[in-house]
Amino acid sequence: MPSYIQIPDEFRQSHTVAEDVQGLAIGLLSAAVxxxxxxxxxxxxxxxAGLALIISYLSGWSFGVVFFLVNLPFYALAWKRLGPEFTLKSLACVAILSVLVDLMPLGLTFETLNPVLGTVIFGVLTGFGLLGVFRHKASLGGLGVVALLAQDHLGIRAGYVQLAVDVALFAVAFFLFPTGVVLYSLFGAVILNGVIAFNHRRDRYIAE
Known part of the structure; x- marks a missing residue:
C-alpha cells in the first residue's frame, strides 16, 4: 500500500495550459454523460443543475439554456472572491457543459436503462467530472462556487456543503414531482456528493 505525504505550498506546480484543457475536457465529458x-x-x-432541471421539466425549455442562465448571477461572487481565472474557467465550463448535455442525446440513446443502475452511473460519472473540474480551478455551477468558498474559508468539505443544499432542494421537489422520482434523485445526489466529499481536498497528495 502506498503512503501519502502532503505537498507543501512552495513545492506545488501549477497545471500547464495543456493539462488544464485535457483535464477540463475529460471532466466535462464525464459530467455530460x-x-x-x-x-x-x-x-x-x-x-x-438541479434547479435548472426542475425549470426545464416544468417549462419544457432546454436544460442547457436554463442551466447557463441560472448560473449567471454567481459569477460576480466568483470574480470578487476567487479571481478572474476561476471565474472565466467556470463560465467556459458551464457553457460547454450546457451544449454537451443538449447534444449528447443525438449520439447516446437507451433502449433499456434500469433506474438504480442509471442513477449510480450518474452519481459516479458526474462526481468524477466535478472532481476533474475542481482540480483545474473551475466549477460547474454557482452553488459549487459557494461550496468551494466554504471549504477554503470554513474548513467544511465542498461535498458536505453541496449535500446540505441538495437536501433543501429535494424538500421542495417533493411538492412538485412524484415521490419515487425524488427518492431516486436523492440517491444519485448522495452518491455524487460522496464521491466529491471523499476525494476533493484543498491540499494535494502524492503517492510515496
Whole structure:
C-alpha cells in the first residue's frame, strides 16, 4: 500500500495550459454523460443543475439554456472572491457543459436503462467530472462556487456543503414531482456528493 505525504505550498506546480484543457475536457465529458443518464430517466440532481432541471421539466425549455442562465448571477461572487481565472474557467465550463448535455442525446440513446443502475452511473460519472473540474480551478455551477468558498474559508468539505443544499432542494421537489422520482434523485445526489466529499481536498497528495 502506498503512503501519502502532503505537498507543501512552495513545492506545488501549477497545471500547464495543456493539462488544464485535457483535464477540463475529460471532466466535462464525464459530467455530460452522467447528466444524460439522469435526464433520460427524468430524475433530478442538486445545486444549480438541479434547479435548472426542475425549470426545464416544468417549462419544457432546454436544460442547457436554463442551466447557463441560472448560473449567471454567481459569477460576480466568483470574480470578487476567487479571481478572474476561476471565474472565466467556470463560465467556459458551464457553457460547454450546457451544449454537451443538449447534444449528447443525438449520439447516446437507451433502449433499456434500469433506474438504480442509471442513477449510480450518474452519481459516479458526474462526481468524477466535478472532481476533474475542481482540480483545474473551475466549477460547474454557482452553488459549487459557494461550496468551494466554504471549504477554503470554513474548513467544511465542498461535498458536505453541496449535500446540505441538495437536501433543501429535494424538500421542495417533493411538492412538485412524484415521490419515487425524488427518492431516486436523492440517491444519485448522495452518491455524487460522496464521491466529491471523499476525494476533493484543498491540499494535494502524492503517492510515496
Amino acid at each position: 452522467g447528466l444524460t443518464f439522469l435526464t433520460h430517466l427524468g430524475f433530478l440532481t442538486g445545486q444549480t
